[in-house]
Amino acid sequence: MLLALNLTIGLGHFLVLFNTGAYLPMIPRVAGSLGVDPVYVDWTQANFFLAMALAFPTAAWFLNRWGEMRSLLGAFLAFALASAVCAVSHDYGWFLASRMVQGYAGGITIPLSLGVLLRHYAPPRRNIGLTLWGMAAITPFTLGPVLGGWITDTWGWRWLFYLNTPVAIAVALIIAIILAGREIEHRHPGLDWVGLLLLLIGVGAFQSALNLGEIDDWLRSTTIIGLLLTGAAALIYFALWEWNSAHPLLELRFLRRRNFLVGGLGLFLTALCFQGAMALYIVQFQLMLGYSAWLAGLLLLPLALFSKLTSMLTHRYIHRLDARFVGFIALTGFSIGSFWVSSYNRPASLDELLWPQAMASLFLGALFPPFAAIALSGLRGTAEMRGGAFLNLLRVSGQAMGIPIVGALWDRRRILHRHFLGEGNAMTREQLGSAQHILQRQGIVPEAAHHLIVNRIDHQAALLAFNEIFHFAGWAFLLLGVVLLLAKHVTFAEPDAGTRLAMEEMVEP
Numbered sequence: 001m002l003l004a005l006n007l008t009i010g011l012g013h014f015l016v017l018f019n020t021g022a023y024l025p026m027i028p029r030v031a032g033s034l035g036v037d038p039v040y041v042d043w044t045q046a047n048f049f050l051a052m053a054l055a056f057p058t059a060a061w062f063l064n065r066w067g068e069m070r071s072l073l074g075a076f077l078a079f080a081l082a083s084a085v086c087a088v089s090h091d092y093g094w095f096l097a098s099r100m101v102q103g104y105a106g107g108i109t110i111p112l113s114l115g116v117l118l119r120h121y122a123p124p125r126r127n128i129g130l131t132l133w134g135m136a137a138i139t140p141f142t143l144g145p146v147l148g149g150w151i152t153d154t155w156g157w158r159w160l161f162y163l164n165t166p167v168a169i170a171v172a173l174i175i176a177i178i179l180a181g182r183e184i185e186h187r188h189p190g191l192d193w194v195g196l197l198l199l200l201i202g203v204g205a206f207q208s209a210l211n212l213g214e215i216d217d218w219l220r221s222t223t224i225i226g227l228l229l230t231g232a233a234a235l236i237y238f239a240l241w242e243w244n245s246a247h248p249l250l251e252l253r254f255l256r257r258r259n260f261l262v263g264g265l266g267l268f269l270t271a272l273c274f275q276g277a278m279a280l281y282i283v284q285f286q287l288m289l290g291y292s293a294w295l296a297g298l299l300l301l302p303l304a305l306f307s308k309l310t311s312m313l314t315h316r317y318i319h320r321l322d323a324r325f326v327g328f329i330a331l332t333g334f335s336i337g338s339f340w341v342s343s344y345n346r347p348a349s350l351d352e353l354l355w356p357q358a359m360a361s362l363f364l365g366a367l368f369p370p371f372a373a374i375a376l377s378g379l380r381g382t383a384e385m386r387g388g389a390f391l392n393l394l395r396v397s398g399q400a401m402g403i404p405i406v407g408a409l410w411d412r413r414r415i416l417h418r419h420f421l422g423e424g425n426a427m428t429r430e431q432l433g434s435a436q437h438i439l440q441r442q443g444i445v446p447e448a449a450h451h452l453i454v455n456r457i458d459h460q461a462a463l464l465a466f467n468e469i470f471h472f473a474g475w476a477f478l479l480l481g482v483v484l485l486l487a488k489h490v491t492f493a494e495p496d497a498g499t500r501l502a503m504e505e506m507v508e509p
Contacts, residue, residue: 005178009113012076012171015164016106021144024282025293026157034092038287042403043211044096045279048103049400050207054200055107056392057249061191063112069179072112076172078105083164111389142304145282149297195249198238203397205231210404214411250393251386260387262487263375264394266480270371271398273476276406280469284410288462302357303364310365318373323490327370331481333363338474342467370484377490406469413465421457
């Protein structure tokens with residue numbers, strides 16, 4: 001019975017996280033099907049992460065109010081319903097709303113499924129269950145983009161959501177059958193509704209401002225200025241409310257601990273850079289360089305080579321090593337990989353782009369565990385659980401904000417390079433005329449020749465901007481590695497190694 005429970009929870013965990021990576025290569029096709037600009041479809045991924053982030057601090061309320069079985073049953077059924085709406089929707093508004101419901105329902109299942117494993121597994125067998133749960137966590141992240149690309153090119157993007165629906169329903173029903181009669185006594189605690197509303201307004205306003213930035217020209221738009229001021233005011237009020245609350249939604253007092261501040265801030269910024277770069281890789285290589293969804297997903301497949309092995313080794317030995325040093329090495333490795341990617345000065349072939357990802361896989365498994373170990377240093381029991389919920393909110397919020405921030409930075413640099421390539425001295429009038437003449441001799445009419453040259457300039461500008469983004473990312477990862485060294489030495493207050501491992505893995509993507 002416990003094996004069936006573990007496999008079912010692992011399948012549900014895999015399903016939720018698979019939708020974060022598999023959806024990325026689908027964005028250009030979704031945009032075409034819904035008849036909107038790809039910028040708008042980026043919102044469906046960013047807001048999916050945002051909704052997932054807001055689910056973490058409310059999961060405990062669902063658990064205490066409705067119990068494990070009812071909460072997981074409801075969350076997976078909501079995930080299935082939202083997936084069904086996404087599969088058949090031809091309206092962008094309905095699709096965006098359904099993706100947000102997917103993110104929130106999926107976010108609820110992550111801490112609840114972990115809690116089920118911790119409660120139903122005896123300590124001698126707990127590590128087995130947690131290991132399987134951890135494998136289900138990292139596998140869809142590394143394999144999701146390539147499988148999502150294959151689904152898109154072979155069956156169509158809607159099949160991701162068609163497949164989600166029966167699997168989520170099956171997981172919900174099996175969990176309900178196994179957990180029936182095994183519930184713990186229900187409590188009926190209150191939820192900090194004021195804090196939740198303020199957090200929703202603050203984070204939602206900032207995310208909306210970031211989403212609209214590329215369209216409304218940032219601070220030249222009164223709408224964006226209004227959203228930023230609203231978000232800042234809501235978050236300031238949220239901080240004051242939570243600091244003085246007897247039962248806060250988020251334990252902001254943890255920020256007084258140097259290790260939690262360093263670990264939480266580093267986790268947020270690392271997730272922002274990493275998710276933004278990954279989205280840029282997959283989406284823009286399709287839109288600007290003509291890669292298929294399958295080939296774009298293949299760009300990230302090498303991340304699966306060594307990531308699980310290094311993750312297992314990191315979790316096993318991090319209590320014997322200095323977590324600060326482990327994190328510094330991992331961030332330095334990612335920095336080198338980013339500088340490597342930024343070195344291309346021509347359209348790179350697929351095999352050339354795969355090598356930096358293969359190297360990055362050596363460090364991916366050790367990228368996020370040090371942040372969790374440092375931030376949760378000295379915490380145990382309920383405090384560790386609340387700290388983990390806070391870290392999850394920071395990490396997933398970073399992923400949500402990284403997509404529009406990196407995308408906007410890339411777009412600005414692309415426009416700048418296109419201006420200098422097309423309007424500066426990069427090609428004189430004589431050179432332009434000569435190029436058009438050569439193309440005309442090949443049977444290409446003047447209008448098509450001009451269009452071909454413009455497209456070539458656009459592609460070169462996109463590649464230059466792509467290189468700059470990864471150059472910036474290289475310095476960002478290196479700086480974050482230095483910041484990590486500012487933390488104090490890590491102390492593991494939680495005596496149960498399995499519980500510590502589970503808390504650290506829950507904070508990882």
